[in-house]
Amino acid sequence: MQPKSKQESFASYRSLLSPDLSPEEFVLFRDHIAEQSGLFLDESKMDSLRISLLARATLHDFSSYLEYLDFMRESPGEFNELLSLITNNETSFFRYPGQFEALCALLPEIMARRATLDRRIRIWSAGCSTGEEPYSIAMCVLDYLGEDISWSLEVFGTDVSKRALAICESGVYDEKAIRSLEPRWHRYMERAGDKWRAGPLLKKTVSFGYHNLIKEPYPLSVMSDWDIIFCRNVTIYFKLESTRRVIKNFYQSLNPGGFLFIGHSETLRTISDDFASREVNGVFVYQKQEEPWAPGVKEISSQTRSRADEEPGTGEETVRQADTSFAELLRQATDEFEQGHIDQARPLLEAALSRQPDNADVNLILSYIYANEGQYQSAIDCCRKTLDVQPLSARAHYLLGVVYDKVGKPDDAEQEFKKTLYADPNFALAHLNLANIYRMQGKNDLARRAYHNAIDLLMQQPEGDWVEFLGGFMGDLVAETAKKGLAQVGRGAGKGRKQQD
Structure with missing residues (x-):
């Protein structure tokens, strides 16, 4: 039949x-x-x-x-x-040109901040649809950099639509899509029969991956260190509560002084007070303030503030928690956390912590939450409490290293990543983060070795405790990030597995 x-x-x-x-x-x-x-x-x-x-x-x-x-x-x-x-995949190259003009106007500021670091510009296009936006961003910045080869550019596009991502990866567009491109941008494209294809420089500069913006927490070791984030006309599909979480995560993912671009008709007025708005050539963008981190001062996220401002409830939930055993509280909290229900997991964890303040499992999960909310001192305290009980916890050492690196303490971060590898030599992300630190310190031989170790483990042994820190990303995508870091320090001596110094 x-x-x-x-x-x-x-x-x-x-x-x-x-x-x-x-x-x-x-x-x-x-x-x-x-x-x-x-x-x-x-x-x-x-x-x-x-x-x-x-x-x-x-x-x-x-x-x-x-x-x-x-x-x-x-x-x-x-x-x-x-x-x-x-989902609405309607997009085009250089849609809303004024925002790209604003991008170019902000590049000197970004480059001045990066000049003493690694001379690298990193831009995330969140909700990139079929790729026209990230390719436009790359063309804009590459054109600005011109012949200056001392700078490198990374543009990362993410979306929830795998069909759209397939188009992104191919980089192939029809005449109708290219029609919106001014002739001066054609040099970044090449003919592919009756279509156009992103040229080698664009393909080298732009990478793509699946990412669900609602998934929490965003892994600091993967989704951080961004100078600019574009998320235009994406959050209009979300509930207000979800939008606030996404914007909070963007804030944590940006470097101090970094910029968020949203849709030209969108605003953060009722969504977040973390950012400062700036007008650049008639376009409003949002900047993360460069606030110094103060050790010993507990940082409070906007979510924590909003809870503190709420009127007290009846206390029924507190009574129910009091009647629940510690083991059951931990089980419920773990289930909620693994499903991404952070607001439901936190009170359960805090109730469990009130009964067993030194419990390693509770402190470790809370350290994840605090780190991804920007409550760095609280995250450090919880990691240390975990390590007091489990001194060889690779996950606790790794998370502590990520937080130290996030708050500008690379020497402390380096030591924690080394301790991670002592506890678990196959912890791929510790190799990767250690490689990044070595690269920033100019220790190219050590960086090469660590990058090779990370790439080998990410590709050949895609399992282990480190996987939970990927936040849903695939190991091969993170391996591509490692390969870009390796390219920056060269592919010379230093190849091969060896315990970090």
């Missing part, structure tokens, strides 16, 4: 699959999509969702939307296909 064609399939099932989506079905799909991706579809998106569901359910010969929902829940690949239809 020959399989049905798409036309035959649609004809035979259209009488069974209703073209209408009931309000109850809309809520079920809306909530599942929000839970898995953070995208919140209000009622104005109901018809758009209905059209996408009709296309996918018909393709798979389902007779009801609820059958398709069950199928989608068990199939991450199908969820990504639906998400690709739902």
Whole structure:
């Protein structure tokens, strides 16, 4: 029996699959999509969702939307296909040119800050769709740098749509897409039959990866050290609470003095007070303030402030926690944390900590939360409490090293990463972070060795305690980051596995 064609399939099932989506079905799909991706579809998106569901359910010969929902829940690949239809991938090269002019105007400021470090500019395009934005960013900055080869540029594009990311990786665009490019940008592209393709310099400069902006926490060792973040017209799909979390994570991921670009019609006025707004050539951008870190002073995130400002509740939750055993509190907290429900995990952890202040597991999980919220002194304190009980905890040493590096204490960070490798020689991310420190110190031979170790482990042994610090990223993507670092120090002597000095 020959399989049905798409036309035959649609004809035979259209009488069974209703073209209408009931309000109850809309809520079920809306909530599942929000839970898995953070995208919140209000009622104005109901018809758009209905059209996408009709296309996918018909393709798979389902007779009801609820059958398709069950199928989608068990199939991450199908969820990504639906998400690709739902999300608006409308984009173009140099969309909103004024923002790119503002980018160029800010480059001298970024370069002045980086000149005494590693002469490297790092820009993240979050929600990059099919890649036109990150490629435009790269062309803009490369054009500004001109013949100055003493600077390197890294542009990283992320999205939740794997279909869009496939286009990004190919770098191939039709004439319609290229039509918006001024002739002076054509030198960065090359002909590919009747299409255009990103040229070698762009492909070398821009990399792509899957990332869900709602996933928490953002791994400091991967999603940090950015000078500029572009996230334009992406958070309009999120609930206000989700948007606030995303913006907070952007704040933590930026270097002091770094800039956030959002949509030209978007504002952070009711979302965050962490950033200072600046007008640059008629365009508003948001800057992370260069506040010195004060050891011993507990930092308070905006989420913590908002909780402190709330009116006290009835205390029923406190009573329930008092009636729960320590083991059950820890189990519940761990489950909530692993699902990314940070606000639910924190009070459970704090209740558990009040009973066993020196418990290593509780302190380690809290150190993750504090580190990713920018409460660095609290993170350090919790790491140290963990190490008091478990002095060979590779995870605690590694996280402590990441925090020290984040607050500008590279010597302390170096020692913690070495202790990580003493406890676990195969902890790939410790090799990578140690390599970055050596590169910054000009110790190129040690940096090369550490980069090689990191690359080998990321590619050949993609398992271990370090994986949880990737925040959902794939090891091969982090390996590409290591390869770029290796290219900066050269590929000469220093290759091969050897315990760090």
